[in-house]
Amino acid sequence: MRITTLTSIAALLLLGATSALAAGEDDYKAAYAAAEAANKQAASLRNQWTTTASTLAVAKKFADGGDFDKATASAKEAEALAKASIFQATSEKERWRDLEIR
Amino acid sequence: MNLRARIQFAAAAFALALLAFAAPPAVSADKVDPVADEKAFKKFFYDKFPKLKPEDFVNGPYSMDADLYKQWQDKEQFPPYEFSLELGKEMFSKPFKNGKTYGDCFPNKGIGIRQDYPTFDEKEGKVITLELALNRCREANGEPAFSYVRDEMAALTAYMAFTSRGKPFNIKVPNDPRALAAYENGKEYFYTRRGQLNFSCATCHVQSPGERVRTEVLAPALGIVNAMPIYRSEWNGMGTTSRRFTTCNSQIRGVPLTPQDDEYRNVEYYLSYVSNGLPISGPGARP
Numbered sequence: 001m002r003i004t005t006l007t008s009i010a011a012l013l014l015l016g017a018t019s020a021l022a023a024g025e026d027d028y029k030a031a032y033a034a035a036e037a038a039n040k041q042a043a044s045l046r047n048q049w050t051t052t053a054s055t056l057a058v059a060k061k062f063a064d065g066g067d068f069d070k071a072t073a074s075a076k077e078a079e080a081l082a083k084a085s086i087f088q089a090t091s092e093k094e095r096w097r098d099l100e101i102r
Numbered sequence: 103m104n105l106r107a108r109i110q111f112a113a114a115a116f117a118l119a120l121l122a123f124a125a126p127p128a129v130s131a132d133k134v135d136p137v138a139d140e141k142a143f144k145k146f147f148y149d150k151f152p153k154l155k156p157e158d159f160v161n162g163p164y165s166m167d168a169d170l171y172k173q174w175q176d177k178e179q180f181p182p183y184e185f186s187l188e189l190g191k192e193m194f195s196k197p198f199k200n201g202k203t204y205g206d207c208f209p210n211k212g213i214g215i216r217q218d219y220p221t222f223d224e225k226e227g228k229v230i231t232l233e234l235a236l237n238r239c240r241e242a243n244g245e246p247a248f249s250y251v252r253d254e255m256a257a258l259t260a261y262m263a264f265t266s267r268g269k270p271f272n273i274k275v276p277n278d279p280r281a282l283a284a285y286e287n288g289k290e291y292f293y294t295r296r297g298q299l300n301f302s303c304a305t306c307h308v309q310s311p312g313e314r315v316r317t318e319v320l321a322p323a324l325g326i327v328n329a330m331p332i333y334r335s336e337w338n339g340m341g342t343t344s345r346r347f348t349t350c351n352s353q354i355r356g357v358p359l360t361p362q363d364d365e366y367r368n369v370e371y372y373l374s375y376v377s378n379g380l381p382i383s384g385p386g387a388r389p
Contacts, residue, residue, distance in 0.1 A: 053357070099302055100293050101139075101142050
């Protein structure tokens with residue numbers, strides 16, 4: 001289960017970073033909204049990554065310049081980061097004790 | 103892998119770093135036992151650094167390195183926190199508009215009591231840090247709260263620490279389920295990996311004290327809050343406990359929480375408790 005999640009996160013990241021398909025403004029908006037939603041969930045788990053926000057900012061900059069291919073790719077990358085942070089927070093609920101001095 | 107290598111590794115490939123999660127799950131939770139924790143925590147550091155005396159740990163990175171220790175002794179001749187200390191002393195004794203002072207909010211007029219903070223407030227059911235108590239004192243007397251990360255708060259806590267120098271940490275975790283939960287949550291926060299680099303506080307301050315991160319030598323977690331607040335050359339000024347905690351979170355590419363959020367209050371409670379008996383050494387000065 002864990003491995004599956006990780007693989008899909010990694011796949012999503014690669015997809016986001018290398019997507020060759022032409023994307024329009026709607027694709028960008030959908031990708032951005034999905035990334036924001038995931039980042040909001042990370043916030044509720046008290047575990048946002050700074051890189052999610054900075055990657056979202058990059059996406060927005062590309063979109064403002066009219067490059068929706070790159071904007072969409074960045075938004076997808078931001079979503080992958082946010083999802084990884086959610087995964088981290090969730091699995092740490094158990095795993096933090098690994099490091100405990102006892 | 104040493105710390106620097108781990109940072110580069112994590113920075114280069116967070117997806118790979120996450121694969122570590124596929125390892126077997128941690129041992130399950132058992133009973134909250136602060137007394138046993140404190141013993142194990144101290145033993146870990148005393149065994150790891152057999153040459154150090156317990157009270158050496160309160161000087162952060164200076165305890166880790168002989169050259170640095172020499173620098174520290176030189177620095178204490180003309181301490182860079184002197185200015186803050188003077189300011190704090192003045193602020194502390196100057197009455198609010200209503201004629202009351204900070205001293206009226208604290209036991210023993212606020213003198214020599216830093217080692218008792220954080221305390222657990224049984225009425226509220228929460229941990230109260232010294233920084234929080236100071237702002238509550240201001241608000242109760244009709245004054246606006248200070249920023250938790252700026253100079254005024256650093257000055258006030260510097261003065262209060264100074265009046266308590268040498269006094270051993272005396273943190274109490276009462277036998278109240280809420281206090282035990284706050285303590286345990288603080289411990290969990292300390293050991294929880296976070297941020298894109300997937301580091302916990304313990305990755306740096308338990309597994310790697312004495313190692314260098316860029317130009318800095320990592321302080322050991324034992325006694326790590328005894329010297330707060332601290333002057334740092336890199337900040338070109340003073341930093342409160344809140345400032346230090348939020349900075350440590352951003353370093354690992356985690357978005358810091360708001361100063362004095364429950365997690366930060368609880369982790370300070372935990373770190374102070376396991377350092378019980380070690381002397382207050384604040385304010386401190388760092389390279």
